[in-house]
Amino acid sequence: MTDAAVVVEELVKRFGTFAAVDRVSFEVRRGEVLGFLGPNGAGKSTIIRILCGLLRPTSGRVQVAGLDVTREPEAVRARIGYVSQRFSLYDDLTALENLRLFAGLYGVPRGARADRIRWAVETAGLAGRETALVGTLAGGWKQRLALGCAVLHRPPILFLDEPTSGVDPLSRRQFWELIHHLAAGGVTVFVSTHYLDEAEYCNRLALIDRGRLVALGTPAELRSTALGGTLLRVECAPLGAALAVLERTPGVLEAAVFGDALHVRVPDAAAALYTLSRALAAEGLRCTGIEPIAPTLEDVFVYLVGTAP
Amino acid sequence: MAEPAVDARELTRRFAETLAVDRLSFVAGAGEIFGLVGPDGAGKTTTLRMLAGVLRPDGGSATVAGFDVVRDPEGVKRHISYMPQGFGLYEDLTVDENIHFYADVFGVGRAARAEQARRLLEATGLARFRDRLAGQLSGGMKKKLALACALVHTPRVLLLDEPTTGVDPVSRRDFWRLLYDLAARGAAIVVSTAYLDEAERCHRVALLHRGRLLRCETPTRLKAAMPGAVVRVATPTPDAVRGALRDAAGVTGALVVGNGVHLVVDDAIRRVPELRARLAAAGVAATEIAPVAPTFEDVFVASVSGGA
Amino acid sequence: MTWRRTTAIARKELLHVRRDPRSLLIALLLPIMQMLLLGYGATLDAKHLAVYAFDRDGSQTSQALLERFRASAYFDLVRTVDRYADLAAAVDAGRARLALVVPPDFSRRLRAGGTTTVQAIVDATDDNTANLATAYAEAVVDRFSADLQLDWLRREGLPDRAAAPPISVEVRTWYNEDLESRNFIVPGVVALVMALVGALLSSLTIAREWERGTMEQLVSTPVTAREIMLGKLLPYFAIGLVDAALCVGVGIGWFGVPFRGTVGTLVVATALYLVVVLGIGFAISVAIPNQLGASSIAILVTLLPTNMLSGFAFPIDQMPAPIRAVSYVVWARYYLTILKAVFLKGSGLGTLAGPLGAMALYAAIVGTVATRAFRKTLD
Numbered sequence: 002m003t004d005a006a007v008v009v010e011e012l013v014k015r016f017g018t019f020a021a022v023d024r025v026s027f028e029v030r031r032g033e034v035l036g037f038l039g040p041n042g043a044g045k046s047t048i049i050r051i052l053c054g055l056l057r058p059t060s061g062r063v064q065v066a067g068l069d070v071t072r073e074p075e076a077v078r079a080r081i082g083y084v085s086q087r088f089s090l091y092d093d094l095t096a097l098e099n100l101r102l103f104a105g106l107y108g109v110p111r112g113a114r115a116d117r118i119r120w121a122v123e124t125a126g127l128a129g130r131e132t133a134l135v136g137t138l139a140g141g142w143k144q145r146l147a148l149g150c151a152v153l154h155r156p157p158i159l160f161l162d163e164p165t166s167g168v169d170p171l172s173r174r175q176f177w178e179l180i181h182h183l184a185a186g187g188v189t190v191f192v193s194t195h196y197l198d199e200a201e202y203c204n205r206l207a208l209i210d211r212g213r214l215v216a217l218g219t220p221a222e223l224r225s226t227a228l229g230g231t232l233l234r235v236e237c238a239p240l241g242a243a244l245a246v247l248e249r250t251p252g253v254l255e256a257a258v259f260g261d262a263l264h265v266r267v268p269d270a271a272a273a274l275y276t277l278s279r280a281l282a283a284e285g286l287r288c289t290g291i292e293p294i295a296p297t298l299e300d301v302f303v304y305l306v307g308t309a310p
Numbered sequence: 311m312a313e314p315a316v317d318a319r320e321l322t323r324r325f326a327e328t329l330a331v332d333r334l335s336f337v338a339g340a341g342e343i344f345g346l347v348g349p350d351g352a353g354k355t356t357t358l359r360m361l362a363g364v365l366r367p368d369g370g371s372a373t374v375a376g377f378d379v380v381r382d383p384e385g386v387k388r389h390i391s392y393m394p395q396g397f398g399l400y401e402d403l404t405v406d407e408n409i410h411f412y413a414d415v416f417g418v419g420r421a422a423r424a425e426q427a428r429r430l431l432e433a434t435g436l437a438r439f440r441d442r443l444a445g446q447l448s449g450g451m452k453k454k455l456a457l458a459c460a461l462v463h464t465p466r467v468l469l470l471d472e473p474t475t476g477v478d479p480v481s482r483r484d485f486w487r488l489l490y491d492l493a494a495r496g497a498a499i500v501v502s503t504a505y506l507d508e509a510e511r512c513h514r515v516a517l518l519h520r521g522r523l524l525r526c527e528t529p530t531r532l533k534a535a536m537p538g539a540v541v542r543v544a545t546p547t548p549d550a551v552r553g554a555l556r557d558a559a560g561v562t563g564a565l566v567v568g569n570g571v572h573l574v575v576d577d578a579i580r581r582v583p584e585l586r587a588r589l590a591a592a593g594v595a596a597t598e599i600a601p602v603a604p605t606f607e608d609v610f611v612a613s614v615s616g617g618a
Numbered sequence: 619m620t621w622r623r624t625t626a627i628a629r630k631e632l633l634h635v636r637r638d639p640r641s642l643l644i645a646l647l648l649p650i651m652q653m654l655l656l657g658y659g660a661t662l663d664a665k666h667l668a669v670y671a672f673d674r675d676g677s678q679t680s681q682a683l684l685e686r687f688r689a690s691a692y693f694d695l696v697r698t699v700d701r702y703a704d705l706a707a708a709v710d711a712g713r714a715r716l717a718l719v720v721p722p723d724f725s726r727r728l729r730a731g732g733t734t735t736v737q738a739i740v741d742a743t744d745d746n747t748a749n750l751a752t753a754y755a756e757a758v759v760d761r762f763s764a765d766l767q768l769d770w771l772r773r774e775g776l777p778d779r780a781a782a783p784p785i786s787v788e789v790r791t792w793y794n795e796d797l798e799s800r801n802f803i804v805p806g807v808v809a810l811v812m813a814l815v816g817a818l819l820s821s822l823t824i825a826r827e828w829e830r831g832t833m834e835q836l837v838s839t840p841v842t843a844r845e846i847m848l849g850k851l852l853p854y855f856a857i858g859l860v861d862a863a864l865c866v867g868v869g870i871g872w873f874g875v876p877f878r879g880t881v882g883t884l885v886v887a888t889a890l891y892l893v894v895v896l897g898i899g900f901a902i903s904v905a906i907p908n909q910l911g912a913s914s915i916a917i918l919v920t921l922l923p924t925n926m927l928s929g930f931a932f933p934i935d936q937m938p939a940p941i942r943a944v945s946y947v948v949w950a951r952y953y954l955t956i957l958k959a960v961f962l963k964g965s966g967l968g969t970l971a972g973p974l975g976a977m978a979l980y981a982a983i984v985g986t987v988a989t990r991a992f993r994k995t996l997d
Contacts, residue, residue, distance in 0.1 A: 034568070038479075039478065040448075040450070040478035040480055040481065041448055041449050041450065041476075041477075041478055042448055043478075139350075139351060140349070140350045140351065163476070166475065166476070166504065167349060167350040167475070167504045168349055168350065169349035169350070169351070170349060170506065170607045170610050170611050170614075171611060171614060171615070172349075173607075174565060174611070177566075178566070181548070181549070181566045185549055195476060195477065195478055195479065196505055196507075197479060197507060198505075198506060198507045198605060198606075198607055201567055201568055202567050202568050203568050204568050204569055219568065219569055220568055220569075221544070221569070239494070240490070240494070241490070241491070241494040257483060257487065258486070258487065258490045259510070259511060260510050260511050260512065260513065260529055261513055261528065261529075261530075295603075297507075299479050299483075299507070302479045302480065303479060303480055303483055306478075306479075306480050359996060362838045363838065364834065364837050364838050364994070364995055364996050365995060365996045365997065366995060366997060383994075383995075384840065384842075384994075387838055387839055387840050388840045390838070391838075392835060392838035393835070394831060394834040394835055394838075395831075396830075396831035396834075397831065397832075398831055398832050398834065398835035399832065400630065400634070400830075400832060401830070402633070402634060402637040402638065403630065403633055403634075407630075407633065410626075411626055411629075411630050412839075414622055414623060414625075414626030415623055415626055415627075415836075415839045415840065415841050416839065416840065417620070417622065417623070417840070
């Protein structure tokens with residue numbers, strides 16, 4: 002229990018009669034990287050705002066870094082760092098000026114400022130370019146700098162909102178190196194993202210839909226247990242016709258086009274291999290390949306969340 | 311084979327000092343979904359703008375829907391639909407008003423329009439929201455509405471600039487289903503995305519980096535052509551594992567990923583036992599070592615670092 | 619160019635205006651507010667000027683003189699004081715525009731058949747009002763003086779004629795008989811309001827679409843630049859005419875400004891003026907694709923020249939020659955000339971051919987520039 006950096010217990014948040022968050026409970030350990038997934042409007046941002054002390058819960062217990070969020074929101078805010086989507090830095094200030102600004106805003110003790118700013122510059126890889134205007138930097142650099150700014154005051158909890166959307170994959174990897182380095186040092190990291198490849202970088206994932214916590218586990222756990230049945234990749238031309246046939250075939254739980262093949266979810270792979278090829282042949286469609294594949298996080302996501310809002 | 315719907319030849323465009331697009335050439339045919347994949351700054355938006363006839367190339371040329379973008383951009387515009395980044399919707403107009411506006415703009419007759427609109431709104435799940443202001447729709451719904459507006463005149467070529475950015479995976483799937491339907495009917499679709507995992511949904515993919523074309527293949531072939539293989543080591547101590555294996559023979563990359571380490575090796579079959587031995591010798595725990603399918607990100611990184 | 623696309627754009631623009639509370643405010647409320655504010659507030663007449671008096675004589679005659687001031691429409695005898703210091707303080711503090719000091723020997727000297735003076739202290743920080751105040755005060759005193767003289771003559775048994783000056787001027791004011799400055803200000807306000815509203819609304823239109831990102835999509839469609847311009851400006855043209863009607867209505871109905879011309883002439887002149895104003899707004903919007911910048915420039919380019927150089931506040935023929943030359947370029951000048959002529963003189967199209975022609979030329983030039991200005995590319 003003392004290891005838990007964040008404790009959320011039966012959290013409820015209502016706006017009028019609408020329950021934006023509906024009895025969500027989870028715990029996050031120190032140094033863990035937790036990914037937050039879910040459709041827009043599902044309650045993700047609401048939960049994050051409550052954790053940041055920006056919104057009061059309707060009911061439930063929320064403890065962040067040992068502090069009760071309802072009773073001490075200001076104190077909570079002083080102990081978190083936040084990196085928003087698409088750069089919260091000032092384009093017309095230099096990297097150094099931005100760092101000094103945030104050091105001041107976050108109340109970093111004067112004595113420590115120089116050192117921490119130097120650390121932030123180095124981890125962002127901007128040594129020698131501190132005096133460049135932020136507006137002239139490429140996306141990846143900016144995000145690392147933004148991360149540096151957000152941790153100048155050494156917060157134990159860090160929130161990242163879609164931190165690497167649009168960023169170069171190489172830069173993304175370097176960014177996540179930083180995250181893991183921070184996590185290894187005991188910082189708890191919350192990442193909110195739509196980008197499922199990025200979700201793979203997290204230790205655990207929380208899937209939020211319509212205010213409820215629909216799934217919580219490591220990416221591997223989610224992929225192996227959450228999906229009902231097996232996923233098959235079916236190559237068959239023409240795809241549109243094949244899709245129509247398979248959607249009607251009994252025993253098919255779900256079918257969707259994916260590139261130049263179909264992804265079909267069935268309860269039992271062995272039996273399905275026979276059923277599907279027979280159903281397709283009956284319509285005169287030649288099936289060039291059926292094989293089981295490992296479900297992706299997206300398959301899991303779609304399965305758990307169902308139809309879009 | 312008929313003339314390709316989109317034929318780009320050495321397209322080039324400069325902005326001040328930067329070369330945004332550098333002699334880009336590719337071809338996309340009817341019924342094909344062609345992906346322009348790459349991070350921000352790769353030149354995707356600039357390329358699409360040139361193909362849409364709203365930005366003049368500095369060099370090279372392109373033929374879209376049979377018209378030359380340099381010599382007859384207005385001809386191009388009559389046969390395409392372009393969906394820019396952002397939404398391009400009128401937020402203070404209702405769903406219905408938006409669709410009718412674009413129908414008018416593209417000269418779709420009243421009779422044909424009613425049927426089209428009905429079909430499109432059904433397909434996008436927006437039929438119930440005809441009288442809602444576009445600004446009050448969710449992000450995913452806005453994108454679907456933008457697509458419906460783009461399709462109201464059945465274009466021959468559809469140019470989409472990052473249409474699913476910021477949209478959740480479920481809405482994204484719906485959106486792609488619409489694209490597949492469209493392609494099945496014969497339209498050529500050029501779609502750009504910064505989500506590398508979306509590259510897999512395209513029929514063919516062009517990997518772009520800093521304005522240049524790295525590779526242009528089907529997703530399957532791209533993955534197959536990737537040099538080496540990816541091995542995943544599941545472990546409670548990823549940093550330790552990485553430290554131990556980073557410099558092992560045959561390992562060209564080591565990345566901490568959540569609860570494990572992804573290694574890029576030259577030959578999976580040969581190296582896996584070697585890695586296992588090395589870990590045991592170093593006393594580092596690992597629950598599993600196995601080859602995994604490379605992700606598109608792996609392919610991209612390999613292409614960029616392996617030399618264009 | 620097709621009408622369908624143009625009307626689609628016009629219809630859309632109208633929906634935008636209807637659903638944007640700020641635009642509606644500018645289009646409907648602003649004109650009326652400006653009319654009322656300026657119609658009431660902007661007056662070059664001086665009435666009810668505050669007067670403080672220090673009567674050191676205190677006789678019936680001096681009281682009678684002060685009574686004249688009290689009775690005059692131009693003055694308000696606010697207070698009589700018994701110390702000079704209080705008088706000075708009142709003028710300093712701005713409580714008195716005019717201060718009168720009647721000397722202690724005022725009535726004594728008059729009875730003795732001599733002359734005397736009344737001191738008038740004028741606050742000249744506003745020299746226009748000071749001039750008027752001085753003139754009015756002198757007139758009141760002259761009148762009183764003449765009446766005194768008449769009384770004296772009558773008492774002496776001499777004929778009245780001896781007191782009368784040999785020549786007098788018979789003034790007939792044409793066109794603005796009440797000399798109400800409002801009658802000439804209100805048409806000016808009409809021109810001002812329309813310039814402001816027209817340019818402001820139209821300058822936002824292109825900029826707004828760029829900022830929201832919808833323009834990028836629009837230029838990728840078959841819509842032509844001309845259709846976009848016409849489609850977008852037509853609703854503002856209609857709104858402009860409605861606003862003009864509103865302003866004119868308020869002017870005539872509320873302020874009682876006379877209207878002697880024909881509606882036809884007014885409509886023709888207003889239509890031309892609107893073309894110019896909207897064209898300029900459109901050009902600004904094309905040149906400055908952000909709403910804040912575009913609206914700022916629009917206000918600068920319309921408000922300032924219309925205020926200063928159109929003949930609205932300051933007479934053009936009193937300006938030095940180079941400035942007068944500049945005023946020929948100010949489009950509001952011609953409209954204002956026409957407005958005043960139509961309102962007060964009842965002039966028709968024939969008499970106004972000159973300024974109408976100038977506006978038509980202006981409209982043609984602005985229209986051409988505006989069409990060429992808009993390009994369907996992102997460069």
